[in-house]
Amino acid sequence: MPIDAFDRKILATLQDDARMPVAQVAERTALSATPVSRRIRKLEEDGVILGYQPVLDPRRLGLELSAYVLINLEAHRDGNIERFESAILDNDYVIACHAVTGDMDYLVHVVARDVEHLSQITLKSLLRIPGVRDVKSIIVLETVKPPRRLPLG
Incomplete structure (x- = not known):
């Protein structure tokens, strides 16, 4: 669908x-x-607008820590991938997960109350997913630009 x-x-x-x-x-x-109402409805029907949701402040909800976790699987068998992705979808503290290129298989964005909570999520949840081999965490110190707007060129 062309966007004017x-x-x-x-x-x-x-x-x-x-x-x-x-x-x-x-x-x-x-x-x-x-016409604006008609265009919005068309953008929704065409899947350009996927939905509407509030932007929440994680800190005000007690989630002070944000981290990115790089995860490697032992093998790229369908069963491993399905188990991993199912476990990720069931984990409320994982707010995004991407299959990536490079040395690691997945980039997972996690929110937690504090470092101890991140440790629990990593050690007692992510590392225990069958088929996970390596986990590396990167703690966010400061968010310079939050991911909220897409460029519309």
Whole structure:
């Protein structure tokens, strides 16, 4: 589906505030409310807009620590991969997981209350997934730019 300049403006506005009323989005995009509403519905139907969710502050929820965990599997057999991915999907403290190229197989983003909690998640959960060989953790000291906006060029 081709995305035109109006769609880009709508998407940029919704990335700023997805709860913004259609009339306000229309104001910012120089369109009237009806075409904006129609375009938003089309962007949703076409899967450009996948959904809407609040952006939560992990620190205010007691999750003071953020870490990236690099994980290697023993072997790349279907069973190992399926068990690993299933365990990751069931772990609430894993907020993102990516299969990656390079020395490691997965990059896992974990949130935790503190270093001790991260240790528990790593030692008692991630390392105990059948088929996991190596785990390396990188603790985030400061987030310079949070991952919230996609470039709309």
